[in-house]
Amino acid sequence: MITAFAANEVEKIKMRILRKHLELAEAGAWPGRKSYGYTAKAQGIPKEAAVIREMAARVLHGEGLNAVARI
Known part of the structure; x- marks a missing residue:
């Protein structure tokens, strides 16, 4: 059960990161640090x-x- 929970959390984190990268790209923001x-x-x-x-x-x-x- 703990393994399933951890795997689900990894997927949630992955989706949040992908959404943020897409948001930055659409805004024309620099893709990372200087x-x-x-x-x-x-x-x-x-x-x-x-x-x-x-x-x-x-x-x-x-x-x-x-x-x-x-x-």
Whole structure:
């Protein structure tokens, strides 16, 4: 009986999370926490974007990911 109750609770939580994600998507909200290079309102941050471009260029030129991460 406890297992059935727990399984039902998991399903309820799953549905609440899915509804909230759908609500946020319909409202055009950012889908999660702030990402590096963007504000919480999904606008680019030029200084952070420059760092991302530099890191991508270094990887594309053959530098290892660990070396790039150590900067």
